[in-house]
């Protein structure tokens with residue numbers, strides 16, 4: 277039997293929910309001027325290149341997607357400093373500090389990371405130090421903790437000695453949220469995490485065996501990732517899997533299989549990040565992922581999980597490609613965007629999305645997203661008109677310095 281190819285085939289397997297597509301409120305949400313025209317009206321998007329065919333496809337497919345999480349977008353940005361309140365003062369990372377139980381050590385040394393992600397975290401190599409770090413951070417105003425650590429050679433973080441102190445922290449400070457990067461976990465580990473009182477379980481889900489073997493240097497199977505997801509989903513913890521787009525040296529390889537696994541286990545949210553090639557060794561370089569391929573995956577993820585928050589995390593390549601990726605994220609209807617590029621708030625408003633903006637820097641944004649799973653996380657609704665005016669003013673200043681290129685929306689036939 278002939279098979280559909282590419283994304284179409286993958287979506288066939290995922291089976292996006294479209295049953296409520298004909299509801300008038302969902303139709304109305306996206307009945308705006310052609311999206312290419314909308315893009316051309318956003319002054320701040322000058323100079324970024326979006327694939328016109330993909331934009332058309334997004335416009336067409338988004339008109340058909342219905343779900344409780346389709347339509348709203350929450351931006352986390354440190355840019356709008358004048359809107360800060362005492363609650364979000366200083367844009368420090370203290371509200372949601374990231375703590376590593378192994379310091380900067382990791383046995384796996386994955387090709388995209390080389391344990392560098394751990395370097396900026398607060399080390400807490402013993403339960404006693406973790407208690408003391410948490411006490412200090414709570415004193416300084418922290419509302420939660422992102423707990424992680426380097427992996428052993430089986431992609432497991434050895435949290436066992438830390439569970440009693442995590443339980444003690446949760447008993448002493450029940451409102452203090454703890455999100456843990458679980459790495460691979462079986463039922464017993466997931467149960468210990470749950471018993472310790474961990475609120476949120478995060479796991480990078482990999483869908484290609486070659487990526488597991490080559491990038492992670494790991495002798496585990498893709499099925500082990502799914503089994504971990506299943507074990508975590510069977511607990512009371514909120515489960516927030518991550519998919520790293522372009523993890524196979526910058527190419528998309530196992531992302532759709534990872535998405536299928538995520539869909540099967542109904543997470544509380546899905547976080548997408550884009551591989552950043554900075555730390556790759558010279559003999560195994562990473563390409564920067566192609567932004568249209570990333571955008572196409574955003575769209576598939578949105579369609580596959582219309583009732584689940586799908587968020588774009590902080591990690592993504594910088595520069596023009598970041599603006600392109602962010603543009604596709606807004607067009608594809610993702611629900612959260614940390615550190616959006618200029619013009620994204622205006623684009624979302626012009627597309628008729630429900631927009632919220634919180635002044636937060638990156639690790640805080642992750643924490644806010646976690647808190648948002650149980651409410652609005654104390655997010656601050658800001659004056660969008662003021663934000664757009666501020667963005668435009670900043671662009672005008674840049675423009676006067678003569679650094680802007682002209683608008684280019686490209687298609688297969690050349691610039692539109």
Ligand code: SF4
Pocket residue numbers: 382383384385386389390391392393394425426427
């Ligand atoms: S296991 Fe995690 S911390 Fe260690 S190198 Fe890989 S991605 Fe980085």
